[in-house]
Amino acid sequence: MADASTLAALRARIRSLDGSGARFGAVRASLGDAIDAHLPWGGLPRATLHEIGGSLASGLAAALAGRFLRAAGTLVWCADAALTARQGALYGPGLARFGIDPARLVLVRCRRAGEVLWAAHEALRSPAVACVVAEIEGLDLLAGRRLQLAAEAGGAAGLLLRFGRADATPSAAVTRWRAAPFLGDDPGARLWLLDLWRVKGGVPASWVVQWDEKTLSFAAAREPADRPAAQHRRAAG
Template sequence: MSALAALRERLNRYGSAVEDPGVLPLALPPIDDRLPRGGLPLGRLHRVAGAGGDPAGAAATGFAARLLARLQRRGPVLWCATADDLYPPALAALGLDPDRLILVRPRDETGVLAVTEEALRTPGFGAVLAEAARADLLAERRLQLACEARGTTALLLQRRPIAPRAGRDGIVRAGASAAVTRWTVAPAPSGGTAAWVGPARWALDLTHSRGGLPGRWIVETEDGTDRLAVVAELADHATEAVDTPRRLAG
């Protein structure tokens, strides 16, 4: 990590009520290399959003669930959402242990954010996931501060992509966010054949990594575990802007 990135990380930790909880390596070198200090920063807020033709947000939900499964090793995890479409056996197939998973269903997204913030300030959780389609910058900052209070990691899941709004000048800009990393996930064609569908694949885009670098990959899932495999690494944002062809990861 560069001196500038190290300084930025120190500033990010300034004022936290707990010592630096470290990082969670994803065991995927092409991705870990783009994350600060080689892993997902713990005790911070991370945002996962759907993308592409996936109205149900299944790919984003699956990726968030696998991250939550890895964080489950640090303690029981809480999933907070207004929807009642979560199916525990399916979550178990994503690597989540039902005995260490708490599902909470508030009436609305205001309740989701309130419960999430309270859970983050309560000792004992390995991580907390909140489903909120339109959490604003203030709400994200409150979650980030709650993460730092106890060193608990939070995931903010937005199943459906939110189109950025144009400002008064007519220019469309990406919305501000307090999340340390921001991911978008879309379905990708399977590598199977006509006789065998093959494992699910996702187009995974790390759009922001505080202290790290963005990146794009095709990843493949493994049922019954929290493991992923990088199938291909796509051109990054800088090269994509000049239409550089995609390249396979070595």
């Protein structure tokens, strides 16, 4: 009969063996107690890739980038012209709501999707960079692996901001998120449903949260009585 501490020790051992733990460095970004406790790393690790999709993907990417910027370093945001024309260009006053200081942001506007991957690769390898956001429509496994290696070499967090259809094709990212509005009873609440649908070495889960612009962090939303939190948490898969 394994007790909790034995289980934790075994998990740590597995992580050190499959390399998904120590490899990503000690720096991690906090997403609030509830989410941090669920993630195998006790927070979102840097020096690796995270994939973000869903209709609120830009917002989640900005929020995570803002969290990674708590440490020193620069944020590099790479996008190609066609996607930017469709989605709208990043707006400084809006970025400020996610705690992103314009002096620490470098925007890279590429002509083609291939250039976005190249720019992200170069930026991930730079020791001056804390976080890289790459706006993409799709990513093959090989390109993802190259980015993953670059992130490990440079120590920056890579956020793949994915537009278009969500699909379950394999990805090099250690966590894959989907962010969408959560339609609760209070129409003015602006709740987000954060769906962690794939996590290496962990269990998928989802949370209803609210972005707090004052503390620049996610606050767990007080959910209506008829929809307990447990209902959003899915079985291990």
